[in-house]
Amino acid sequence: MKKDNFKSTAGFSLVEILIVATLTAVALAVVMPNMTTFVYRQRLNTANREIYQALRSTQAEAYRRKETWQLSLRNSSGLLQWAKHHDSEPVNNVAWHKFEQNVRLDETNTRTVESGGGVWKFRFDHNGHLLDPNNQMQSSIVPQVTLRLSSNVGDDNFARRCVFIETIIGAMRVEKDQNCR
Secondary structure, X not given: OOOOOOOOOOOOOHHHHHHHHHHHHHHHHHHXXXXXXXXXXXXXXXXXXXXHHHHHHHHHHHHHHXXXXXXXXXXXXXXXXXXXXXXXXXXXXXXXXXXXXXXXXXXXXXXXXXXXXXXXXXXXXXXXXEOOOOOHHHOOOOOEEEXXXXXXXXXXXXXXXXXXXXXXXXXXXXXXXXXXX
């Protein structure tokens, strides 16, 4: 019987595997913080699109039904919520929709012609026009909803998304970051 002196050279050595694992770990350590910021900004963008669509939907509902409809926003148990409903319906009786956990209402930069009881209200009349009972829009107040990331997300105090209701007939525009102040 002949002994086979064949030495296997197939595969990777332990040193090569350790080098690749180390380089992969370093690359992940560099990329992960940026990826987390990207994910949170995407959630903020999604929430802003949701607010825009809710405002437009409320406006369209008011026009379609020829009645006054309202979009309400509130913070409840640390979560931002919105509801679309007839303006005569009490806010405690409506179905509230939640936003992502880290999305907050920027109360400093959110302006509405009506608020009270921790609820921000955007009311549209039977023509789909924004109701302005005190003629505040004639002054320098432009109603807007501004969203931001919660403080525990951390890195970004400037990540904001907003929807402006520019005219009494309900024309809207979307802005971001410094343009929301």
